[in-house]
Amino acid sequence: MAPTTQKMLGVPEVGKPWKLYTEWPVPTLGPNDLLVKIVSAALNPADWRIQENFMGVSILAKKWPFIGGLDGAGIVEEVGSAVTAFAKGDKVIAPGSFEQEHATFQEYNIVAAADAAKIPENISFDQAATLPVAVSTVASGIWAHEQGSRSVNFPAPWEEDGSTKFAGKAAFIVGGAGSVGQIAIQFARLGGFSPIITTASLHNTEYLKSLGATYIIDRNLPDATILAELQKLTEGKPIVYAFDAIGYEATQELAYAAVAPGGAVVTVNPAADVALKEKVQRDGSAKAVGVCFGDLRIPPHRKLGDELYGRLTEWLEKGLIVPNRVEVIPGGLLGIPEGCDRIKHNKVSGVKLVVHPQETE
Ligand SMILES: NC(=O)c1ccc[n+]([C@@H]2O[C@H](COP(=O)([O-])OP(=O)(O)OC[C@H]3O[C@@H](n4cnc5c(N)ncnc54)[C@H](OP(=O)(O)O)[C@@H]3O)[C@@H](O)[C@H]2O)c1
Missing domain, CATH: 3.40.50.720 (NAD(P)-binding Rossmann-like Domain)
Known part of the structure; x- marks a missing residue:
């Protein structure tokens, strides 16, 4: 059973610094969803831009605190009653979003089963987390x-x-x-x-x-x-x-x-x-x-999302695509502000920055 509360890194309100929440509720899953224990979460330029409200982009945050994290990978902890394609314990690519429940800068997120893909044996959680966005x-x-x-x-x-x-x-x-x-x-x-x-x-x-x-x-x-x-x-x-x-x-x-x-x-x-x-x-x-608009849940992308996610596992297994190279930032969720700063100042080259939310002290 998943715990009822968890650690989460969020922005309390527009322009404020990142803050660690230690008793944030674990989101509840619907019938078509998976509850995923996030092993790896990858950082994107959107995370610091929304935190800082760069060019007004914090309007993308659906709720405050804004929970960052558009990219993740982890282990299925619970399966919605209507889901047949996944089981508890599956390793999955777990896309985040600007919605609190989907965001990946927390220990557990909710992913619609249609938006997830199994991670093949040749790909690590860190690599898998670089893919969704x-x-x-x-x-x-x-x-x-x-x-x-x-x-x-x-x-x-x-x-x-x-x-x-x-x-x-x-x-x-x-x-x-x-x-x-x-x-x-x-x-x-x-x-x-x-x-x-x-x-x-x-x-x-x-x-x-x-x-x-x-x-x-x-x-x-x-x-x-x-x-x-x-x-x-x-x-x-x-x-x-x-x-x-x-x-x-x-x-x-x-x-x-x-x-x-x-x-x-x-x-x-x-x-x-x-x-x-x-x-x-x-x-x-x-x-x-x-x-480009990297959200495959919106209606004009829904069919594409189904087609693409339906093939992702096989493409990875066969080496038809390879994920980004990764650099893991230590400190769990607390490593994110430093990572965001490096992305902002163009100090990341040829790798994607990844954190392990479960390692947050
Ligand atoms: N529309 C959407 O939905 C969407 C979704 C995701 C991302 N984006 C946007 O896409 C952009 C890239 O995102 P990302 O995650 O790929 O960023 P990223 O991985 O952080 O990009 C870092 C890389 O950018 C390269 N770079 C920086 N300035 C460059 C220039 N003038 N010419 C060529 N290369 C340059 C650097 O290459 P070197 O190391 O070789 O110097 C560096 O490796 C961002 O602006 C992001 O906001 C948009």
């Missing part, structure tokens, strides 16, 4: 087809043409070393793109090649030099797809400039589509624009 984000920008989605509508690998439509076509990922960027490289590889070119700090070169990148360009070079390098590396072949995995105005611009007329440009900045579409109208380039 990154896979949801990239997939939402490229593979969502339902009404209301804002993707570029590429066929997914499980659909007809999903691995052949773009075979041999050039793709460019801006910021391949980030958590999202690492998955963007791998999803481009699954889509058959070649070459796949990315920008990163050069010490990440070998790692990003192991994920499927063909060439790495130093991200510190001026944009004009990067664009000239792209021309050389593709030998003039048009770049038909660019994915901005960073979301700054400058990185969006770079992705946009790299794509040939008629190609597709996608950014992790969910607010960028209007401006980018206006730009397409102005320059008549007929580029398709997609933006």
